[in-house]
Amino acid sequence: MPEIKFCNVCGGQIHYQQPEGDNADRAVCSQCGHIHYENPKIVNACIIEHEGKILLGKRTIPPREGFWNVPAGFMENGESTRAGARREVREEVCAEIADMQLFGVYNIIQRNQVHVYFRGHLKGTHYAAGAETSEVKLFAPDEIPWEQIAFPVGITAMKRYVEEMKSGEFTIIEDDIIIDYEMLKKFS
Amino acid sequence: MPEIKFCNVCGGQIHYQQPEGDNADRAVCSQCGHIHYENPKIVNACIIEHEGKILLGKRTIPPREGFWNVPAGFMENGESTRAGARREVREEVCAEIADMQLFGVYNIIQRNQVHVYFRGHLKGTHYAAGAETSEVKLFAPDEIPWEQIAFPVGITAMKRYVEEMKSGEFTIIEDDIIIDYEMLKKFS
Numbered sequence: 001m002p003e004i005k006f007c008n009v010c011g012g013q014i015h016y017q018q019p020e021g022d023n024a025d026r027a028v029c030s031q032c033g034h035i036h037y038e039n040p041k042i043v044n045a046c047i048i049e050h051e052g053k054i055l056l057g058k059r060t061i062p063p064r065e066g067f068w069n070v071p072a073g074f075m076e077n078g079e080s081t082r083a084g085a086r087r088e089v090r091e092e093v094c095a096e097i098a099d100m101q102l103f104g105v106y107n108i109i110q111r112n113q114v115h116v117y118f119r120g121h122l123k124g125t126h127y128a129a130g131a132e133t134s135e136v137k138l139f140a141p142d143e144i145p146w147e148q149i150a151f152p153v154g155i156t157a158m159k160r161y162v163e164e165m166k167s168g169e170f171t172i173i174e175d176d177i178i179i180d181y182e183m184l185k186k187f188s
Numbered sequence: 189m190p191e192i193k194f195c196n197v198c199g200g201q202i203h204y205q206q207p208e209g210d211n212a213d214r215a216v217c218s219q220c221g222h223i224h225y226e227n228p229k230i231v232n233a234c235i236i237e238h239e240g241k242i243l244l245g246k247r248t249i250p251p252r253e254g255f256w257n258v259p260a261g262f263m264e265n266g267e268s269t270r271a272g273a274r275r276e277v278r279e280e281v282c283a284e285i286a287d288m289q290l291f292g293v294y295n296i297i298q299r300n301q302v303h304v305y306f307r308g309h310l311k312g313t314h315y316a317a318g319a320e321t322s323e324v325k326l327f328a329p330d331e332i333p334w335e336q337i338a339f340p341v342g343i344t345a346m347k348r349y350v351e352e353m354k355s356g357e358f359t360i361i362e363d364d365i366i367i368d369y370e371m372l373k374k375f376s
Binding site: 004005006007008009010011014021024027036037038039040041042074075076077078079080081082102105107109112114116118131172173174176 | 192193194195196197198199202209212215224225226227228229230262263264265266267268269270290293295297300302304306319360361362364
């Protein structure tokens with residue numbers, strides 16, 4: 001997200017300064033005084049299981065074009081986290097989810113993102129490549145191409161899922177994802 | 189949040205229109221073409237227990253000035269959901285949290301907010317009225333002033349907490365909060 005330079009209420013020039021009673025610099029309009037707060041964004045995702053396998057889509061857009069991904073995307077105004085995950089699954093892998101449950105909340109501080117993960121089963125048997133997806137495939141746990149998974153959060157969430165699916169006892173956790181930029185450079 | 193009228197990158201005029209390949213109207217700059225996405229915001233909160241009682245703070249600022257509230261506030265860039273909840277607890281009720289656990293994800297679609305609730309115990313015995321708080325008090329479950337709680341999400345989360353603390357078996361859920369604007373009018 002580019003730096004804020006102009007006020008989106010009145011078009012005036014922005015200065016970063018600490019408003020009275022605040023404890024951080026904010027984008028404050030020099031003309032109308034409006035304070036533009038910048039906040040983390042939510043990404044909703046769903047790990048979908050079908051007959052012991054996990055449904056992944058291959059990305060056709062940056063970042064991480066050509067890598068496999070758990071269906072996921074930015075939450076929109078006017079929807080719930082659950083509805084957001086359902087929408088992304090429809091858009092990316094043309095599938096519906098049964099038995100949807102919360103699976104985890106992952107903070108990605110380096111990206112100012114919070115990923116809300118769900119888990120569920122494929123409703124029926126239909127899936128297909130949707131928007132921004134070239135290929136959709138079911139992977140058995142030992143077939144998951146870990147080095148070709150698009151994002152660290154997807155790897156972390158799926159590794160826990162694959163471990164917990166052995167017993168069928170699923171947990172719900174909140175955890176931080178630390179992005180290793182050096183490691184990412186090797187792949188991108 | 190006011191409607192976007194000017195581009196905060198170049199100061200150009202905004203028109204709401206559907207970008208190619210998108211399925212919703214977005215705030216698009218007529219000058220530089222930048223698309224301003226508007227996304228839900230995250231509020232982090234923590235229900236704090238001490239000797240079977242729950243710690244609440246009385247608000248000194250709108251909305252719902254003078255009402256009791258679970259310590260909560262908007263997540264900032266550069267922090268995790270957990271760190272955000274800790275910060276709000278420090279700011280509002282001058283307390284530290286022990287044994288912090290995820291408690292729930294509550295969608296408030298009417299407000300474009302997602303509230304991430306934690307639960308925990310008071311670390312030590314210290315608490316005090318902080319910023320935007322006039323009074324801090326521990327309430328036994330049967331003393332909680334339900335009609336003087338600031339927000340529906342706080343009521344919903346605390347009712348589940350109070351029920352689950354009987355057995356000590358806490359769940360973690362994702363759920364929607366529906367705001368009854370007519371009911372709120374009676375109190376505000």
